[in-house]
Amino acid sequence: MAVKCDDGKVGAAGETAGKRRVSLGSPFLYVTFFCSTAVLLFIVMPLFQMVSQPSLGALHETIRDPEVLSSIWLSVYTAVIAAAIAFVFGTPLAYLLARHDFVGKKLVESIVDLPIMIPHPVVGIAILSLLGRGHPLGQLMAKVGLRIMGSVTGIIVVLTFVGLPFYLNAAKSGFESVPVRLENVSRSLGASRAATFFRVTFPLSWRHMLGGVIMCAARAVSEFGAVVIVAYHPMIAPVLMYERFTAYGLKYSQPVGVWLILVCLLLFMALRLVSLPSKVER
Amino acid sequence: MIKLENLSVKLPGFAVRNVNLQVAPGEFFALLGPTGAGKTVVLESIAGLLHITAGKVRVAGRDMTRLPPEKRRIGIVYQDYALFPHLTVMDNICYGLRYFNQDTKAARQRIGDLVDLLGIAGIVHRRPLHLSGGEKQRVCLARALSVNPEVLLLDEPLSALDPNFREDIRRLLKNLHGELGITFMMVTHDFNEALYLADRIGVMRQGRMEQIGTTEDVFLRPATPFVAEFVGMKNIFEVALSGQQAVFGGLNFPMAEPGGDKRGVLAIRPEDIVLQREDGFEGGFVRYAGVIEQIVPAGLWHEVSVRCQQALFKTVIDRKTVLSQGYGEGDAVFLGFDKDAARVF
Numbered sequence: 001m002a003v004k005c006d007d008g009k010v011g012a013a014g015e016t017a018g019k020r021r022v023s024l025g026s027p028f029l030y031v032t033f034f035c036s037t038a039v040l041l042f043i044v045m046p047l048f049q050m051v052s053q054p055s056l057g058a059l060h061e062t063i064r065d066p067e068v069l070s071s072i073w074l075s076v077y078t079a080v081i082a083a084a085i086a087f088v089f090g091t092p093l094a095y096l097l098a099r100h101d102f103v104g105k106k107l108v109e110s111i112v113d114l115p116i117m118i119p120h121p122v123v124g125i126a127i128l129s130l131l132g133r134g135h136p137l138g139q140l141m142a143k144v145g146l147r148i149m150g151s152v153t154g155i156i157v158v159l160t161f162v163g164l165p166f167y168l169n170a171a172k173s174g175f176e177s178v179p180v181r182l183e184n185v186s187r188s189l190g191a192s193r194a195a196t197f198f199r200v201t202f203p204l205s206w207r208h209m210l211g212g213v214i215m216c217a218a219r220a221v222s223e224f225g226a227v228v229i230v231a232y233h234p235m236i237a238p239v240l241m242y243e244r245f246t247a248y249g250l251k252y253s254q255p256v257g258v259w260l261i262l263v264c265l266l267l268f269m270a271l272r273l274v275s276l277p278s279k280v281e282r
Numbered sequence: 283m284i285k286l287e288n289l290s291v292k293l294p295g296f297a298v299r300n301v302n303l304q305v306a307p308g309e310f311f312a313l314l315g316p317t318g319a320g321k322t323v324v325l326e327s328i329a330g331l332l333h334i335t336a337g338k339v340r341v342a343g344r345d346m347t348r349l350p351p352e353k354r355r356i357g358i359v360y361q362d363y364a365l366f367p368h369l370t371v372m373d374n375i376c377y378g379l380r381y382f383n384q385d386t387k388a389a390r391q392r393i394g395d396l397v398d399l400l401g402i403a404g405i406v407h408r409r410p411l412h413l414s415g416g417e418k419q420r421v422c423l424a425r426a427l428s429v430n431p432e433v434l435l436l437d438e439p440l441s442a443l444d445p446n447f448r449e450d451i452r453r454l455l456k457n458l459h460g461e462l463g464i465t466f467m468m469v470t471h472d473f474n475e476a477l478y479l480a481d482r483i484g485v486m487r488q489g490r491m492e493q494i495g496t497t498e499d500v501f502l503r504p505a506t507p508f509v510a511e512f513v514g515m516k517n518i519f520e521v522a523l524s525g526q527q528a529v530f531g532g533l534n535f536p537m538a539e540p541g542g543d544k545r546g547v548l549a550i551r552p553e554d555i556v557l558q559r560e561d562g563f564e565g566g567f568v569r570y571a572g573v574i575e576q577i578v579p580a581g582l583w584h585e586v587s588v589r590c591q592q593a594l595f596k597t598v599i600d601r602k603t604v605l606s607q608g609y610g611e612g613d614a615v616f617l618g619f620d621k622d623a624a625r626v627f
Contacts, residue, residue, distance in 0.1 A: 101294060181364040184331045187351040188358045189429055190381025199377075203368045 047261070054255040062255035068240065072260055075237040076267065078152060079220035082159035083213045086167040091209070094168050095197070098175035116165050120225025127158055128230055154230045159220035166215040174208020175201060210275045214268055221264055283307040283465040284328060284433060289337035291323050298323045298489040300337070305482075307342075307432075310459050310466045312480035312497075314473060314512070319486040321469040325435050328467070329358050342432055355382060357426030361438035363418040365410035371421050372406040378429040396424050399461070400454070416447035423458065436468040440475055455479060473513050477501065485509045507627050510549035516596050517550045521626065528626055532591030533570055537626055547627045554623035555597040557586065559607065563618040574613045577604065584609075588617050 054062075062068050097109060115123065131138040131148040141148065148154040178201050186196040202209075224238040232239060237260045245253035284305040291298045298320040305311045313321040326332045328339055330351035338347045346354055366374050375393060379385045397403050400420045410418060419439060426434055439455065440448045456479055459466050470476055476483050477497055484494040485508075493505040504510040511518055521528040523541040528534070528548055535548055556563070563569045572590035584604045588595045595617055599609070609615070 179362075179364060181360050181362065182366060184326070184329070184351070185358060185360070185364045185425070186366075186377070187331070188329050188354070188356060189378030189425070190352045190355070191378070192350075192352050200366060 050254055051258050051261065054251075054258055058251075058255050059258060063259055067235075068237075068256050068259065071235045071237045071240040071256070072263055074152070074155070074234055075221055075260065076263060078155045078159055078236065079163075079217045081156050082163050082220045083167065083217040085156070085160045086164050086216045087209070087213055090164055090168045091171055094171035095175050095201075097168075098172045099180070112168050113165050115162050120162070120223065121229055123161055124158060124226035124229030127154075127161065127226070131157065148230065150231045150233055152231075152234060155227055155234070155236060158226045158230050159223055162223050162226060163216035163220040166219050167209075167212040170212025170215055171205070171209045174205035174212070177208065178204045207275045207277070210271065214271050214275075218264070218268060221260075283309070283342055284311075284467065285338075285340040286324070286328070287338040287340070289324065289327060289339065290335045291320075291327055291332055292335045293323065293332075296320070296323070296489065297335075298327075301486075301491050303484055303491065303494065305465060305467060307465055308463050310468070310479055310481045312476035312483045313467065313469045313486060314471070314476050314483050314500075315486035315492075316471055316512070318488075320489040321471075321486050322437055323489075324486070325358070325437055325467065325469050328433070329356050329435055330354050331358075352381065355429055355431050357429065357431035357434040359419070359422045359426050359434070359436045359439050361441045363410070363415075363422050363442075365418060365421060365425075367410055369409075370406070371402065371408055371410065371413070374410065374421055375406070375424045375428050377425060382429055384430070392430070393424075393428055396427055399458075400424050414447065415443045416450055419443060419447070419451050420454070423454075427458075427462070431464065433465045433467065436466065438469055438471070440470070440472070452478060473501075485512060504549070504625060507547040507549060510547075510625055510627070514553075515549035515551050515625065517548075517552060517555070519548045519593060521546050521548045523626070531593030533593055535568060535624065535626070536621070538621070541626060548624055549627070550595075550619055550624040552585070552596045552598045555595060555617055555619045557588065557597060557599055557603075557607075557609070558616045558618065561616045561618075563616070566621055567618040568621055568624070569616055569618040572615060572617050574609060574611055574615055577609065577611055588615060590617060 093112075097105065097112075118126075128149065129135065131141060131154075133139060133142065133149075138148065146153055148157060182200050182204070183196050186200045187193070191199060222238070224242065227236055228239055228242070235243070237256060241253045241256045241260075244256060284303070286301050286303040289298065289301040289303075296318075301320075301324055303324075313324060315321050323332060327334055328341070330339075330346065330349060330353075334347055338345060340346065341354065341356065365371075366377065369377070375397065379389055379393070397406060400423060402417065402420050402424060405413060405417055405421075410421065413421065422439075436455070440451055443451060452475065455466070455468075459479075466479075468476075468479065480497050482494065482496050483500045485492045485500060485504075487508050493500055493509045495503075495505075500509065501513055504513055504515065507518060519530040521530040521535065523529075523537075523546050524543050526537050526540045528537055528541065528546065530548060556567075561569055561571075570590040570593075572588040572595070574586060575589045575594065576585075576587040578585040578587075579601070580598075582601055583598045584601055586597045586599050586604070586609065588597060597617070603609075
C-alpha cells in the first residue's frame with residue numbers, strides 16, 4: 001500500500017521494514033562513512049598499485065620462468081599440506097577444548113594462541129634450535145633421514161606451526177556451535193561417541209572446519225620470516241620475491257607477487273564456494 | 283524400573299546430593315522443582331550423560347551406573363527439541379534404527395505406526411527448521427520412542443511450546459503413556475503439569491530431594507514449607523505454636539493435635555479460602571474478620587488480598603462472586619477456610 005506523505009511524495013509502506021534508515025546529516029553517519037572508506041582504501045590501494053604496475057608482457061614472461069613456477073607451486077602445496085596436518089591432528093584437540101572443562105584449560109588455550117603472537121623469525125629460530133643438529137631430537141630426526149634445515153619438510157613444519165592456531169580456533173568455535181544436547185540425544189539413540197561425531201557433530205560443523213583450513217593455509221602461504229630462517233632454499237614464493245627485490249629491485253619482484261595473489265585468490269574463492277550453505281539448508 | 287541409590291553428581295558450581303528414588307514400571311513420575319534444583323542433572327544421570335560422583339543408577343534391575351548412554355536404550359526428549367537440523371524428519375526418527383540390532387522390516391513397520399500415532403505422517407520429508415513447536419515435539423517423541431525404550435525421559439517437554447500447542451502435547455503425553463505402557467519420567471517446574479500427568483511426584487530443591495509421594499499426597503500434604511509454597515500454598519505464615527494453638531499476626535489457629543512449644547509455619551492455598559460479608563461459615567471452618575486491601579483482576583479470577591490483624595491473606599475469588607457481592611477495596615469481610623485445608627509444619 002502506498003502512503004501519501006505531507007510533502008506530496010509517495011513513500012512505500014515497506015520502508016520501515018528491513019534496515020534502519022539513518023537520517024542524512026547525522027555526524028555519526030559521516031564519521032562512520034569516512035572511517036569505513038579510509039580502511040577500505042588503505043587495504044585496496046597498495047594491492048591495486050602492485051597488481052596494476054607490471055605490464056602484461058612482464059607478467060607473461062614471469063609465469064614462464066621455471067623458478068617462479070616452482071616457487072609458487074612449492075608455496076601452495078606446502079601450505080596445503082600444513083593445513084591438512086593441522087586438520088588431522090588439530091581436530092581432536094579443538095573438539096576437546098570445545099566440549100570439556102578441565103583444570104588448566106585456559107593455559108592450553110593460551111598455548112594454542114602462542115604461534116600468533118611470537119615474532120616470525122623467532123618461530124624459525126625456535127624450530128631450528130629444537131630440530132637442528134644441536135639438539136638430540138634434531139639428531140634423532142637426522143638419523144631417520146628427516147632433514148629440517150633447508151628442506152621441504154622444514155618448510156612444512158614451520159608453516160604448520162604458524163597456521164595451527166587459525167585452524168584450531170575455527171574448528172573449536174564450530175564444535176561449540178553444535179548444541180551438546182544433539183550429541184546427548186544421538187548417544188541415547190545408540191550411537192557411540194565416534195558415530196555421534198561423524199553423524200551429528202561433523203555434518204554440522206564442517207563449514208567451520210573448512211573455514212579453519214582456509215585460514216590456516218592462507219596464513220601459511222603468507223609466511224616469510226620463519227621460513228627464511230629455516231629454509232632459504234628451496235624457495236617459496238615470498239622468499240623468491242624478497243630475493244628478487246633485494247637483488248634486482250621492485251620491478252622484478254612485483255610480477256611474482258601478482259601471480260601468487262592470483263593463484264591464492266582462485267584457490268580460496270573455490271574453497272569458500274564449497275563452504276556456502278546450500279539453498280535447502282537455508 | 284528406575285532406582286537411584288544415594289545418587290550424587292558434582293558439577294562446577296553445583297551438586298546433586300544423595301538422591302534416592304524408585305520409579306515403578308509403567309509409572310508416570312514427575313520431578314518437580316524450581317530452575318536450578320538439579321532436576322535435569324538427575325534426568326541426564328539416568329540417561330548416562332553425566333559422570334556420577336557417587337551412588338548407583340539401576341534401570342530394569344541392571345546396574346547402569348557406569349554404562350555408556352548408547353548401551354542403555356533410554357529415550358530422552360528435551361525442551362528445546364534437539365532435532366538434528368541437517369536431517370529430514372524421517373531421518374531424525376530413524377536415526378537410532380541401525381543400533382540395537384533393529385534395522386529390520388518389523389522396526390520399519392513400527393516406525394510407520396509411531397508416525398501415524400503421533401500424527402506426523404504429513405511432515406516426514408521436511409526439515410526440522412520449518413516445523414512448528416508442536417510438530418517438533420511430536421518428532422522428538424517419535425525419535426525417542428523409535429528405539430523401543432523401556433524408559434522415556436522428558437526434560438520440560440511443554441515449556442517451550444505456545445499455550446495452545448502445550449495443551450495438545452500434554453494430552454498426547456497422557457495418551458502415549460496410556461497406550462505404550464512404558465515408564466515416563468518428566469522434569470518440570472510447573473506443578474499443574476505434574477498434577478495433570480504424573481502418578482507420583484518428587485520435589486527437588488538445591489540438589490536435594492525434598493519430598494516424594496503420590497501427586498495427591500504432595501498436593502494435599504506437602505512435607506516442608508518449601509514444597510507447600512511450590513505446590514501453590516501461597517499463604518505462608520510463621521507461627522508460634524503453644525499447646526493446640528498456632529499464633530500468627532495476632533490470630534489464633536486451632537490445631538487438631540498439640541504441636542509443642544516452638545516456632546512453625548502455617549500454609550494454606552488461596553483457592554481454599556472463602557470470603558463472606560457476614561460470618562456464616564460452617565462448624566469445621568476457621569474464621570477471621572478482616573478488610574479487603576487489594577483486588578487485582580486476573581482474567582476469570584480476581585486475586586483478593588485480605589488483611590486480618592497483621593496477617594495478609596491472598597485469596598482467589600471468581601469474577602462473578604466479586605461482582606455480585608460488590609466487593610471493593612476497604613470493605614470489611616469475613617474470611618474462612620476448612621481447618622484441614624491448612625498445613626502446619
